[in-house]
Amino acid sequence: MTLTPTEVSLSEDQRDCYQELTNVAMGQAADRLARLLDVYVVLPIPKVNLIESSDLHMAIQDAETDSAMSAVCQGFIGSGIAGEALLLFNDTSFSDLAALMNYGGELDRYGELELLMDVSSLLIGACIQGIGEQLEIHFNQGHPVVLGQHCKVDDILKSGNHQWTKTLAIEIHYTIEHVNIDCDLLLLFTEDSVAKLNNKINYLLD
Amino acid sequence: MATNVLICDDSSFARKQMARAIPKEWEVEIHFAGDGVEGVQAIREGKGEVVFLDLTMPNLDGYGVLEAIRKEDLPAMVIVVSGDIQPDAQDRVKKLGAMAFIKKPIDAEKAREVLTEYGILTGA
Known part of the structure; x- marks a missing residue:
């Protein structure tokens, strides 16, 4: 069907399908977070876009660009499909998160780091595995890497060393009801992976 | 007489998945709505005797649809089909x-189970 295999593209049906797969996966992730913190996680409609990696910051529409953020990134790979998950966590969220997790220690950078790692491993893991399950791909996850603490979004994104030009970006903006916690989860698939992913998606669309 | 079934979901992929999960022997007329506003309108028109309702939708979400059904006392049996599985x-x-x-993703078995449990699908 695709006449120009080198050109990655995304049809409206494919975008819709990614959105729905993400919807299910992020619901599973939210459920785990909700049970851990005993809260209700507000689920948005995920945004799916094919973007130039240089335009990554534009994908993060909901992140307040001026506020201080902390970020973790974690690579994943399976069935020839690779990408990375990026969790951007608004620094103003830490005090409420600490309270909900009954964190006893002093909330210094190390305390924040611990909370950040806990939340990111839960959200990233559940989301990646949720998408994988639906596509019958087992994703192996790499080690999480802290990209920065108390930085601006632009600086965090600059630190990423992306080898691809085009990327399939899925953005999920999580907020929690009644408390001040918000974070952005970005799933970025490499350019090479998009064609393979689209093939998988096309099976589902048939 | 065929039962009017409404599938209300903003994703066309999800609507298709849902339509496929409807038991073959169940005599139905299937209608579709792409968001909550369309959904409520269709229910008002009697197209949603049984409604398969998504929660996360633009314009009016699934909660809003349920509120409208209650407020207007519309005759609809609603089965929520959602990825939001929080308690x-x-x-x-x-x-x-x-x-x-x-819970999503829906499959034929789950749909049949629920429809049978609530006596909507009988004699199959």
Whole structure:
């Protein structure tokens, strides 16, 4: 069907399908977070876009660009499909998160780091595995890497060393009801992976 | 007479998945709505005797649809089909009058189970 295999593209049906797969996966992730913190996680409609990696910051529409953020990134790979998950966590969220997790220690950078790692491993893991399950791909996850603490979004994104030009970006903006916690989860698939992913998606669309 | 079934979901992929999961022997006329506003309108027109309702939708979400059904006392049996599987979400929709909750992704077996359990699908 695709006449120009080198050109990655995304049809409206494919975008819709990614959105729905993400919807299910992020619901599973939210459920785990909700049970851990005993809260209700507000689920948005995920945004799916094919973007130039240089335009990554534009994908993060909901992140307040001026506020201080902390970020973790974690690579994943399976069935020839690779990408990375990026969790951007608004620094103003830490005090409420600490309270909900009954964190006893002093909330210094190390305390924040611990909370950040806990939340990111839960959200990233559940989301990646949720998408994988639906596509019958087992994703192996790499080690999480802290990209920065108390930085601006632009600086965090600059630190990423992306080898691809085009990327399939899925953005999920999580907020929690009644408390001040918000974070952005970005799933970025490499350019090479998009064609393979689209093939998988096309099976589902048939 | 065929039962009017409404599938209300903003994703066309999800609507298709849902339509496929409807038991073949069940005599139905299937209608579709792409968001909550369209959904409520269709229910008002009698197209939603049984409604498969998504929660996360633009314009009017599934909670809003349930509220409208209750407020206008519309005749609809609602089965929520959602990826939002948090305990709170399930409680809320039940409190708002939803009959059942099925977690996404939907499949034919789950749909049949719920429809049979609530006596909508009989004699199959």
